[in-house]
Each structure stands twice: as structure tokens, then as C-alpha cells.
Amino acid sequence: xxxxxxxxxxxxxxxxxxxxxxxxxxxxxxxxxxxxxxxxxxxxxxxxxxxxxxxxxxxxxxxxxxxxxxxxxxxxxxxxxxxxxxxxxxxxxxxxxxxxxxxxxxxxxxxxxxxxxxxxxxxxxxxxxxxxxxxxxxxxxxxxxxxxxxxxxxxxxxxxxxxxxxxxxxxxxxxxxxxxxxxxxxxxxxxxxxxxxxxxxxxxxxxxxxxxxxxxxxxxxxxxxxxxxxxxxxxxxxxxxxxxxxxxxxxxxxxxxxxxxxxxxx
Amino acid sequence: xxxxxxxxxxxxxxxxxxxxxxxxxxxxxxxxxxxxxxxxxxxxxxxxxxxxxxxxxxxxxxxxxxxxxxxxxxxxxxxxxxxxxxxxxxxxxxxxxxxxxxxxxxxxxxxxxxxxxxxxxxxxxxxxxxxxxxxxxxxxxxxxxxxxxxxxxxxxxxxxxxxxxxxxxxxxxxxxxxxxxxxxxxxxxxxxxxxxxxxxxxxxxxxxxxxxxxxxxxxxxxxxxxxxxxxxxxxxxxxxxxxxxxxxxxxxxxxxxxxxxxxxxxxxxxxxxxxxxxxxxxxxxxxxxxxxxxxxxxxxxxxxxxxxxxxxxxxxxxxxxxxxxxxxxxxxxxxxxxxxxxxxxxxxxxxxxxxxxxxxxxxxxxxxxxxxxxxxxxxxxxxxxxxxxxxxxxxxxxx
Numbered sequence: 090x091x092x093x094x095x096x097x098x099x100x101x102x103x104x105x106x107x108x109x110x111x112x113x114x115x116x117x118x119x120x121x122x123x124x125x126x127x128x129x130x131x132x133x134x135x136x137x138x139x140x141x142x143x144x145x146x147x148x149x150x151x152x153x154x155x156x157x158x159x160x161x162x163x164x165x166x167x168x169x170x171x172x173x174x175x176x177x178x179x180x181x182x183x184x185x186x187x188x189x190x191x192x193x194x195x196x197x198x199x200x201x202x203x204x205x206x207x208x209x210x211x212x213x214x215x216x217x218x219x220x221x222x223x224x225x226x227x228x229x230x231x232x233x234x235x236x237x238x239x240x241x242x243x244x245x246x247x248x249x250x251x252x253x254x255x256x257x258x259x260x261x262x263x264x265x266x267x268x269x270x271x272x273x274x275x276x277x278x279x280x281x282x283x284x285x286x287x288x289x290x291x292x293x294x295x296x297x298x299x300x301x302x303x304x305x306x307x308x309x310x311x312x313x314x315x316x317x318x319x320x321x322x323x324x325x326x327x328x329x330x331x332x333x334x335x336x337x338x339x340x341x342x343x344x345x346x347x348x349x350x351x352x353x354x355x
Numbered sequence: 356x357x358x359x360x361x362x363x364x365x366x367x368x369x370x371x372x373x374x375x376x377x378x379x380x381x382x383x384x385x386x387x388x389x390x391x392x393x394x395x396x397x398x399x400x401x402x403x404x405x406x407x408x409x410x411x412x413x414x415x416x417x418x419x420x421x422x423x424x425x426x427x428x429x430x431x432x433x434x435x436x437x438x439x440x441x442x443x444x445x446x447x448x449x450x451x452x453x454x455x456x457x458x459x460x461x462x463x464x465x466x467x468x469x470x471x472x473x474x475x476x477x478x479x480x481x482x483x484x485x486x487x488x489x490x491x492x493x494x495x496x497x498x499x500x501x502x503x504x505x506x507x508x509x510x511x512x513x514x515x516x517x518x519x520x521x522x523x524x525x526x527x528x529x530x531x532x533x534x535x536x537x538x539x540x541x542x543x544x545x546x547x548x549x550x551x552x553x554x555x556x557x558x559x560x561x562x563x564x565x566x567x568x569x570x571x572x573x574x575x576x577x578x579x580x581x582x583x584x585x586x587x588x589x590x591x592x593x594x595x596x597x598x599x600x601x602x603x604x605x606x607x608x609x610x611x612x613x614x615x616x617x618x619x620x621x622x623x624x625x626x627x628x629x630x631x632x633x634x635x636x637x638x639x640x641x642x643x644x645x646x647x648x649x650x651x652x653x654x655x656x657x658x659x660x661x662x663x664x665x666x667x668x669x670x671x672x673x674x675x676x677x678x679x680x681x682x683x684x685x686x687x688x689x690x691x692x693x694x695x696x697x698x699x700x701x702x703x704x705x706x707x708x709x710x711x712x713x714x715x716x717x718x719x720x721x722x723x724x725x726x727x728x729x730x731x732x733x734x735x736x737x738x739x740x741x742x743x744x745x746x747x748x749x750x751x752x753x754x
Contacts, residue, residue, distance in 0.1 A: 147535050220380065
């Protein structure tokens with residue numbers, strides 16, 4: 090059984106929604122990314138989503154876009170990210186999801202990427218700008234290597250698309266909570282619960298909700314009806330605000346993720 | 356007569372031109388693209404849609420534009436007979452209006468009340484703001500901060516037309532970043548917003564739709580050249596940034612293998628300098644802005660900034676159908692430098708009394724190289740895609 094599936098099973102017994110936290114690899118450098126992930130895990134984060142930086146992150150808001158620019162300022166590449174995964178895997182069993190835009194994967198080579206990601210110890214792949222219609226080549230290799238193929242669904246997704254994603258996905262389904270780009274929002278007005286239910290009627294996979302989760306209160310609300318709570322921009326903002334104060338960044342990441350993790354227990 | 360027996364039929368239903376094109380976008384946009392495609396398919400089958408577009412093209416934009424025999428340029432170069440397809444004479448001064456009228460009318464049919472667009476040189480932004488004013492829609496134009504400085508006049512024109520111009524400060528602060536920002540706006544406001552993409556780029560159905568709206572250039576040119584010369588031209592030449600004016604001229608001739616098509620990219624400071632926009636001649640295949648196409652990128656798959664003296668060519672991607680044409684050998688892609696383009700800018704102004712856009716000057720520059728060695732029986736048609744008023748400031752500082 091894959092680490093992602095195993096983790097969801099383990100959490101169901103604890104009656105906790107999985108807390109999945111995002112960090113852009115190499116923001117502001119790859120060593121700090123590694124330490125951040127260590128602190129996240131120690132604070133109760135259940136899975137990590139590691140962002141591969143891209144020059145043109147069309148689906149992201151200004152916070153993650155700026156993180157990508159900082160990571161690219163020191164030329165963080167797919168190879169650097171895979172080395173990071175290898176180091177994490179050497180000391181931890183935390184599920185690792187690689188998140189990014191297709192061009193760096195395509196440039197690295199779909200087959201080579203899937204093989205190297207599996208060897209490094211990654212568990213799942215989510216490519217934002219690769220809907221099922223275009224995912225063929227990468228999906229084939231990712232599946233062959235036994236990695237999970239994670240796809241997005243949005244409030245605008247029709248029943249037809251929910252069905253298509255259900256047919257193609259593994260690991261879990263990632264629900265984008267709002268129509269818009271990534272970024273922390275004070276309120277989420279969409280009737281998410283209904284969307285999650287519609288997806289669950291068509292798929293047995295766990296459903297996680299992300300894009301815009303910025304507080305423990307929101308996390309608790311989402312945890313009550315979904316299998317995972319995904320937090321990104323709110324964490325990246327802590328890194329952005331930390332500047333050179335690495336210990337302070339790590340401390341703030343720890344206390345925020347502890348709060349989020351506590352909120353994920355139902 | 357085509358090169359092969361089959362008729363040209365790309366794109367396929369999912370927007371692929373061979374290996375190129377497609378819809379590489381986040382899930383949030385997929386339903387919007389599918390909705391747009393359905394609306395377009397439905398409209399395209401409706402005679403009243405075409406009638407409405409034709410009405411505006413004729414009465415509002417001033418079409419058909421002339422196909423002008425450039426006698427002085429022909430005599431000066433001493434070879435092939437040269438005709439200019441005068442898109443510079445269309446309303447707003449460039450071919451961009453053909454597309455914004457088409458998408459604007461479609462927007463009206465879809466009942467959306469807000470229009471957004473990206474722009475580089477500002478020509479597409481002006482053409483979009485114009486149509487938004489005409490059709491009484493709210494209009495927001497995204498433009499790289501660098502470009503707002505280089506093209507102040509067009510920024511003023513857009514504002515005068517009632518559009519809000521939002522300077523984009525992310526990334527390279529040019530056209531590609533303006534397109535990222537417009538996409539983000541569309542993702543966020545997809546329910547009431549129509550995104551008018553300005554080139555044959557982006558996710559399906561845009562490359563096809565923009566091609567169809569710009570094909571009026573080639574259809575008119577074909578009819579006009581047959582009337583003037585009694586035969587098809589030997590060679591078509593157009594500049595290529597994203598590639599919409601070239602597509603508009605070439606596409607109606609695509610099954611005519613006897614007509615050579617040449618797309619002219621911007622070599623900037625030279626292909627070896629790294630400062631250019633020659634996506635097809637010097638790039639490699641990748642995925643940007645929703646489609647698979649040739650790109651300027653580094654070895655890690657990060658998109659590189661482009662350079663050209665012509666802001667409208669300053670784009671690191673190119674329409675996916677051009678990528679297909681390149682690999683299928685349907686079109687020859689070449690490049691000319693900033694210096695050659697500037698020289699052609701002066702040349703056409705002096706010889707014909709026509710000040711071309713710096714983008715268009717790239718096509719003129721290439722014709723100066725090939726026309727002298729062709730016979731006087733042969734005919735070249737150049738797409739004179741836009742007028743050069745917007746470039747006077749840039750040119751005067753460089754000439």
C-alpha cells in the first residue's frame with residue numbers, strides 16, 4: 090500500500106482529517122525548506138506538498154508566485170527538489186507530494202521524472218496545468234512507477250468532469266475551494282460541503298480541500314466534512330515575512346501548524 | 356492543390372495541431388474553455404453571427420483593406436513584384452481589430468458583461484478597448500509595467516476608450532506576465548468575464564478562434580491578388596511574434612503548396628546574443644500559457660525573457676499551429692535583427708511613404724533580402740500588419 094493511502098487509513102482511526110502543508114522548494118533556499126518540512130512533521134503535519142518553482146505560475150496568487158521567484162533566484166531545479174525528497178525520505182516516512190507546472194516536468198522528461206521521483210521516495214504528483222485530457226504521457230509513467238496521480242476539481246467542475254477526474258485519479262482528489270488563484274482568504278463563501286459530497290458520490294478516494302485556508306477555525310470547519318485540509322499560502326507568507334530570521338520562521342511555522350493540526354481532529 | 360491528398364483539418368476536438376496545442380490549464384479554467392468552445396462552435400454555425408461580424412468589419416473597421424502594389428519598393432529592389440496587404444489602414448491601425456470584433460461579438464452572444472485582455476505593444480489592448488467601448492462592456496487591460504513605459508501613447512488611448520489599464524509588476528514585467536495576470540483574473544471572475552486573447556496562442560479554442568477571425572486577411576488577399584495578377588502569389592511574408600497576422604494571411608493558402616509562406620521572427624541583437632524573440636528558429640518545445648508549442652526556455656524548463664525592438668514580437672512563445680507548420684514543413688521560419696528591422700522601417704517610410712509598425716518592419720526586412728534574387732514574374736504579398744505611429748518614439752531614439 091502506498092504511503093498516502095496508508096496515512097489516510099491511519100488518520101481515519103484517529104478521527105482526524107489529514108493536514109497537508111505546502112512549501113515551495115528553495116524558498117528562500119533548499120536547506121531552509123528541508124528544516125521547515127522537519128518542523129512541520131514534528132508539529133503534526135501529516136503530508137507535505139513540495140512545490141517545484143516555475144517562472145510562469147499561472148494558477149497561483151502573488152504569495153506563491155513570489156515564493157517561486159525567490160526559489161528561482163537561486164536556480165532551484167527539478168533535480169534539486171528530488172535530492173531534497175531523498176534526504177527527507179532517509180529519515181522519515183511522511184508522504185511527499187510533488188506539486189508544480191508541467192513545463193519543468195516535460196523538460197526533465199516524463200519517464201525519467203517518474204522513475205527518479207519514485208527512486209527518491211516521492212509518493213504523489215500533482216501538476217496544476219495538466220488536466221486529465223493532457224495528462225496521458227506523464228500519468229502513464231507515474232502510474233507505472235506506483236506513484237499517485239492527484240488531480241484538481243473546482244467549484245466550476247461539472248458532473249462530467251468530476252467523473253473524468255474520478256476515473257483518472259489515485260491517492261486523493263484535491264478540491265480547489267474557490268474559483269481563483271491560490272492565496273489565503275479570510276472567508277470562503279462557496280458551499281464546499283456540497284461539492285465534496287458530489288465528488289464522494291462518484292469516487293471512493295479521499296477528498297482534500299485547499300486554496301485559501303488561512304486559519305485553524307477554517308481548518309476545523311473543512312475537517313468536519315473532508316478527508317484532508319491543505320494549507321499553502323498562509324505558510325509561505327510566514328516564510329516571506331521572516332527574511333533572514335530562520336529560527337523565528339521555523340518557530341512560527343511550528344506553532345501555526347500545531348494549531349492547524351489540532352483543528353483537524355474531529 | 357495540397358501537399359498531401361487530405362484536406363487540412365487541424366485542430367482535433369481537443370485542440371491539438373499534431374503534437375502541439377491542447378489545453379494545459381488548471382481545472383478551474385477547463386469548464387470555461389469548454390463553455391467557450393461550445394459557444395464558438397454554435398456561433399460559427401449561425402449565419403447571423405458571421406453577418407454581424409462582417410457588418411462591423413466593413414462599416415466600423417473599414418474592410419476590405421487594400422492590397423497595394425508597391426511599385427517603388429518593387430523597382431528599388433529590382434526583382435519580384437511586391438504587394439502590401441494594408442492592415443495598417445484598418446481601424447485602430449493594425450490587424451488586431453479583426454480578432455477583437457470577432458471575440459467581442461461572441462462575448463455579446465454569451466452574455467458576459469466584462470472583457471479582459473493582455474497586451475504587449477498595446478495594439479491588442481487598444482483594439483480590445485475599442486470593441487469594449489463599441490459594445491458597452493466593462494474593460495480591463497493587463498500590460499507589463501515595462502511596456503506601459505515603452506508605449507505610453509497606447510496606454511493613454513486605452514484609458515481614453517474607457518478601459519482600466521493594470522500595470523503588471525511580476526516576472527519580466529512584459530507580455531508573458533501580462534498574460535499570466537489576465538489568466539488569473541479570468542480564473543477568478545470566470546462567471547461574468549470574457550477573456551479576449553490577442554494572438555493565435557493560449558489554450559484551445561483560442562488558437563483556432565483567433566486564426567478564424569484573422570483569416571479575413573488571407574481571404575481578401577487571395578481574391579485581390581487573383582483580380583490584380585490572375586494568379587496566386589509565389590510567396591507570402593509576415594512577421595511572427597505570437598503569430599496572428601501571419602496566421603491570418605497564411606491560413607487560407609495552407610492547402611496551396613505552390614505558395615511559399617515565410618514567417619519572420621525577431622532576432623533582436625542576434626540569435627547568438629541570447630537577446631531575441633526567435634521562438635521557432637532558436638527555441639525548443641515546451642508548455643506555456645495553456646498550449647504545447649516552441650518556447651524560449653532554459654535547461655530546467657524555466658521560460659526565458661524575450662527581446663525585440665518591436666514590443667509586439669517580444670514574447671517567448673508562439674502560436675501552437677505555427678509550431679505544427681514548422682515541423683510539418685508548411686511554413687519557413689526565418690529571423691531578422693533589430694538593426695535590419697529599423698533599417699526596413701526607414702526604407703518603407705522613404706520609398707513608399709508608409710511608416711510600418713516595427714513588428715511589420717521585420718517582414719519588410721526579409722523581403723529586402725529575397726526579392727532582388729526573384730524574377731519580375733514572381734509575386735510577393737507582405738502582410739503590412741500595422742502602422743508605425745506608436746513606434747516613432749522608440750525609432751527616433753535608435754535611428
